[in-house]
Amino acid sequence: MRDITLKQIAETLGISITTxxxxxxxxxxxxxxxxxxxxxxxxxxxxxxxxxAVNLRTKESRTIGLIxxxxxxxxxxxxxxxxxxxAEKNGYLVIILQSNESLELEKKQVELLMNKRVDGIIMxxxxxxxxxxxxxxxxxxxxxFVMFDKISKLIPCSKVIxxxxxxxxxAVDHLIQKGCRKIAHIRGPVNPQxxxxxxxxxxxxxxxxxxxxxxxxxxTCKNVTFEEGLEFAKQIATDHPDVDGIFVITDLVAVGVxxxxxxxxxxxxxxxKVIGFSNWFMSQVITPKLSTVDQPSFEMGVQxxxxxxxxxxxxxxxxxxxxxTIELETDIIERESTSKN
Amino acid sequence: MRDITLKQIAETLGISITTxxxxxxxxxxxxxxxxxxxxxxxxxxxxxxxxxAVNLRTKESRTIGLIxxxxxxxxxxxxxxxxxxxAEKNGYLVIILQSNESLELEKKQVELLMNKRVDGIIMxxxxxxxxxxxxxxxxxxxxxFVMFDKISKLIPCSKVIxxxxxxxxxAVDHLIQKGCRKIAHIRGPVNPQxxxxxxxxxxxxxxxxxxxxxxxxxxTCKNVTFEEGLEFAKQIATDHPDVDGIFVITDLVAVGVxxxxxxxxxxxxxxxKVIGFSNWFMSQVITPKLSTVDQPSFEMGVQxxxxxxxxxxxxxxxxxxxxxTIELETDIIERESTSKN
Numbered sequence: 001m002r003d004i005t006l007k008q009i010a011e012t013l014g015i016s017i018t019t020x021x022x023x024x025x026x027x028x029x030x031x032x033x034x035x036x037x038x039x040x041x042x043x044x045x046x047x048x049x050x051x052x053a054v055n056l057r058t059k060e061s062r063t064i065g066l067i068x069x070x071x072x073x074x075x076x077x078x079x080x081x082x083x084x085x086x087a088e089k090n091g092y093l094v095i096i097l098q099s100n101e102s103l104e105l106e107k108k109q110v111e112l113l114m115n116k117r118v119d120g121i122i123m124x125x126x127x128x129x130x131x132x133x134x135x136x137x138x139x140x141x142x143x144x145f146v147m148f149d150k151i152s153k154l155i156p157c158s159k160v161i162x163x164x165x166x167x168x169x170x171a172v173d174h175l176i177q178k179g180c181r182k183i184a185h186i187r188g189p190v191n192p193q194x195x196x197x198x199x200x201x202x203x204x205x206x207x208x209x210x211x212x213x214x215x216x217x218x219x220t221c222k223n224v225t226f227e228e229g230l231e232f233a234k235q236i237a238t239d240h241p242d243v244d245g246i247f248v249i250t251d252l253v254a255v256g257v258x259x260x261x262x263x264x265x266x267x268x269x270x271x272x273k274v275i276g277f278s279n280w281f282m283s284q285v286i287t288p289k290l291s292t293v294d295q296p297s298f299e300m301g302v303q304x305x306x307x308x309x310x311x312x313x314x315x316x317x318x319x320x321x322x323x324x325t326i327e328l329e330t331d332i333i334e335r336e337s338t339s340k341n
Numbered sequence: 342m343r344d345i346t347l348k349q350i351a352e353t354l355g356i357s358i359t360t361x362x363x364x365x366x367x368x369x370x371x372x373x374x375x376x377x378x379x380x381x382x383x384x385x386x387x388x389x390x391x392x393x394a395v396n397l398r399t400k401e402s403r404t405i406g407l408i409x410x411x412x413x414x415x416x417x418x419x420x421x422x423x424x425x426x427x428a429e430k431n432g433y434l435v436i437i438l439q440s441n442e443s444l445e446l447e448k449k450q451v452e453l454l455m456n457k458r459v460d461g462i463i464m465x466x467x468x469x470x471x472x473x474x475x476x477x478x479x480x481x482x483x484x485x486f487v488m489f490d491k492i493s494k495l496i497p498c499s500k501v502i503x504x505x506x507x508x509x510x511x512a513v514d515h516l517i518q519k520g521c522r523k524i525a526h527i528r529g530p531v532n533p534q535x536x537x538x539x540x541x542x543x544x545x546x547x548x549x550x551x552x553x554x555x556x557x558x559x560x561t562c563k564n565v566t567f568e569e570g571l572e573f574a575k576q577i578a579t580d581h582p583d584v585d586g587i588f589v590i591t592d593l594v595a596v597g598v599x600x601x602x603x604x605x606x607x608x609x610x611x612x613x614k615v616i617g618f619s620n621w622f623m624s625q626v627i628t629p630k631l632s633t634v635d636q637p638s639f640e641m642g643v644q645x646x647x648x649x650x651x652x653x654x655x656x657x658x659x660x661x662x663x664x665x666t667i668e669l670e671t672d673i674i675e676r677e678s679t680s681k682n
Contacts (some may be wrong), residue, residue: 081413284626
């Protein structure tokens with residue numbers, strides 16, 4: 001890459017570097033003739049200001065880092081969409097890293113982004129994260145920081161979340177309203193707060209409706225995959241053929257459940273009703289169409305960036321920043337998989 | 342963000358900045374005792390090297406830019422996955438921008454990345470791109486540059502592609518082998534090279550099998566959406582009820598076609614066979630399961646980054662770089678939507 005410097009322009013035109021710099025910035029004390037000569041030459045030489053030098057002066061990179069568990073994931077790709085959309089509107093670039101649900105990678109990535117001196121970090125925790133030293137390090141260095149979706153309740157930073165417990169309560173309550181009395185739950189892994197909260201919402205809805213909780217009806221995903229959906233559906237059909245409703249941690253796994261039931265001829269919703277979570281695109285095109293909980297993923301991205309920018313701006317003014325938590329609303333989307341018999 | 346500098350460490354310990362710097366870099370001419378004192382203090386102060394200053398010296402940002410039409414898209418999110426995976430292995434970070442299929446945004450983003458002095462750019466063109474001045478500017482500035490999937494044949498840069506014409510030929514030939522004689526094509530927009538090539542592959546397969554080409558059987562997507570699939574399926578069923586095969590530009594649109602046929606009771610594959618392109622995840626979970634062309638999207642990302650790194654390394658040594666094109670293999674995935682009656 002050839003670098004055209006202010007010095008070269010100055011030497012070519014026989015004027016001072018200061019004059020070149022002022023001309024490029026449209027300062028009024030440069031004559032129109034000189035300004036034109038500088039701009040013309042800069043253009044013909046394809047001059048662009050050296051952003052590293054600019055960064056060094058202003059200590060701003062106008063770049064933020066985003067760490068998410070997975071890019072190829074309907075929910076996260078929608079959040080990314082919201083973040084880069086809002087970042088772009090505000091003149092920020094976004095470096096995206098994926099932790100692949102590994103705590104080790106996540107730690108390394110936090111370090112990378114801090115060494116890179118990004119202006120702030122947005123993050124959703126990996127399923128493995130049960131140690132938050134690397135997160136505390138972000139706060140110790142006073143790097144603006146926002147968590148969304150998979151958060152740690154113990155970290156005092158801004159957060160964008162949904163009320164997972166309430167959303168799960170509504171999903172299970174919906175199954176009960178449709179007539180289900182023996183409801184299984186395919187839950188997420190042990191660590192993530194949102195998997196815990198959805199499980200608690202499931203329990204609460206049973207309790208409120210006087211249905212006894214039975215831990216044998218709870219199946220725990222390790223990797224939250226389509227294949228786990230297939231496998232748990234098989235186990236449920238074998239071990240508890242009288243289950244009449246299933247609340248599944250996320251649509252991808254629920255689609256696996258439906259695929260198994262389709263294959264073995266178990267009728268949804270007649271024999272068993274199924275509700276997922278997250279409203280993935282495919283849920284509306286499969287047979288039967290899957291009922292689910294709609295999560296405002298794009299909006300979650302937008303709000304996460306806005307909160308981060310709020311912190312960046314406040315800290316730039318050297319003012320104290322008070323972290324905030326934004327809770328977004330969810331809705332039950334009723335489709336064929338829970339319709340009344 | 343507090344910045345701990347070498348100077349502060351030097352002053353605190355009463356040694357020179359050079360000694361601090363050497364200690365941090367493990368130079369042998371610093372005594373073990375001094376080195377330990379520097380490292381301990383640096384750690385307790387949470388010191389991280391100022392990457393802007395490092396960048397200014399080495400003129401390397403170890404960051405690349407990626408411009409793609411859409412993040413929320415099965416194919417592109419898989420490519421992103423491949424790129425950031427390979428980048429990470431090589432110590433590079435990836436800034437991701439989405440053009441939203443807009444030429445204006447794409448131009449602005451190229452400028453942004455060049456001002457940012459990224460070490461290289463990887464890009465897939467937006468559907469609107471019919472003007473390549475901004476791309477030529479990348480080459481004029483000798484910024485390492487790789488295009489993948491939606492490329493411009495006129496730009497002399499490295500490319501990672503599939504043979505769209507051959508892949509489309511194989512897909513249509515597959516329909517003919519399964520007994521189709523009147524085959525419609527739902528094609529992509531007018532500009533992108535891959536939409537043109539897939540259309541040419543469709544024509545060639547008809548020709549080879551002595552089936553006359555009929556331009557009335559070609560439907561052109563504007564936005565390549567599920568909704569366009571619904572709409573064109575309706576038009577085909579109304580205007581050409583004797584069509585017995587459809588080759589669709591991409592799975593998302595093909596899933597729309599299947600959804601319409603399911604709704605109105607047109608039987609796939611009995612009455613009409615459908616084949617898509619790209620092997621989206623949902624294609625294997627819908628009813629009927631969709632036959633498609635498998636594109637190695639993750640591998641496309643990996644190869645794109647490798648080619649870019651090849652160019653970055655070559656140019657760093659000030660050696661001439663010869664662009665290369667890598668063509669990846671595709672496969673026909675046969676599922677229910679094209680099985681024999």
